[in-house]
Amino acid sequence: MAxxxxxxxxxxxxxxVALDDVSVAVERGxxxxxxxxxxxxKTTLFDCLNGVRHFDSGEVRFEGRRIDRMPVYERARLxxxxxxxxxxLFAGMSPREHLMVAERxxxxxxxxxxxxxxxxxxxxxxxxxxxxxxxxxxxxxxDDPIESLSHGHGRLVELGxxxxxxxxxxxxxxxSSGLDTREAAGFAAVLLEVxxxxxxxxxxxxxxxxxxxxxxxxxxxxxxxxxxxxxxVDDVLADPVVRRAYLGEVT
Ligand SMILES: Nc1ncnc2c1ncn2[C@@H]1O[C@H](COP(=O)(O)OP(=O)(O)O)[C@@H](O)[C@H]1O
Ligand SMILES: [Mg+2]
Numbered sequence: 001m002a003x004x005x006x007x008x009x010x011x012x013x014x015x016x017v018a019l020d021d022v023s024v025a026v027e028r029g030x031x032x033x034x035x036x037x038x039x040x041x042k043t044t045l046f047d048c049l050n051g052v053r054h055f056d057s058g059e060v061r062f063e064g065r066r067i068d069r070m071p072v073y074e075r076a077r078l079x080x081x082x083x084x085x086x087x088x089l090f091a092g093m094s095p096r097e098h099l100m101v102a103e104r105x106x107x108x109x110x111x112x113x114x115x116x117x118x119x120x121x122x123x124x125x126x127x128x129x130x131x132x133x134x135x136x137x138x139x140x141x142x143d144d145p146i147e148s149l150s151h152g153h154g155r156l157v158e159l160g161x162x163x164x165x166x167x168x169x170x171x172x173x174x175x176s177s178g179l180d181t182r183e184a185a186g187f188a189a190v191l192l193e194v195x196x197x198x199x200x201x202x203x204x205x206x207x208x209x210x211x212x213x214x215x216x217x218x219x220x221x222x223x224x225x226x227x228x229x230x231x232x233v234d235d236v237l238a239d240p241v242v243r244r245a246y247l248g249e250v251t
Pocket of ligand 1: 013016017018036037038039040041042043044045
């Protein structure tokens with residue numbers, strides 16, 4: 001059984017068919033890409049999976065269970081974490097404060113009892129946040145105001161905020177956007193480490209094919225709302241149909 005599975009998803013915005021009978025699946029612990037040119041429908045599909053958007057037809061299952069009508073916060077509780085295409089961070093707050101707030105929200109969500117009872121997580125909230133700051137390499141800037149930090153650090157804070165929930169599945173929408181080449185390489189390395197350490201499954205929505213190739217084994221390709229390819233990254237990128245879709249965008 002797949003960890004998350006979207007089947008036959010279609011979504012229109014007025015006359016625009018943003019998704020046309022699209023299916024995706026991510027297995028437990030697997031990192032999968034979702035690539036495609038601008039306007040292909042990537043963010044729309046992403047939002048159908050995380051519950052931000054309703055679709056016209058199709059279904060979404062998490063661990064076999066239908067979640068199409070489940071609100072975003074309940075999906076988060078099941079173990080679906082996400083980051084945003086545009087950074088959604090708060091000026092005046094430090095990385096540590098961002099993570100503390102996320103940790104508090106997460107605990108207020110009822111997981112406190114599960115954590116205390118079942119999962120033997122004896123660490124305090126403060127200790128968990130400190131660990132995460134170190135894991136993401138944010139410890140040296142932990143108390144700086146967010147607006148004084150680089151975009152790369154901002155991305156890491158966003159990632160940390162999602163990881164506070166210990167998600168089974170991490171949905172990332174264009175994490176490389178706004179990053180320079182060095183920052184993007186650094187972020188890809190952090191994602192690989194996070195996966196190695198936590199076995200978090202990831203669906204990586206990306207425009208940047210190089211970035212995707214560093215992080216995932218397998219990718220889907222969307223173009224004009226249709227899934228035009230899927231498979232190993234190298235094979236997909238060698239496919240003439242995919243190359244044509246990206247023509248002018250791939251060097
Ligand atoms: N809220 C919306 N209202 C109308 N059209 C939209 C909306 N969001 C996206 N679209 C359109 O749907 C298509 C897919 O967009 P999107 O999912 O954002 O693609 P991507 O993330 O791959 O760039 C595009 O043609 C876009 O203009
Ligand atoms: Mg998008």
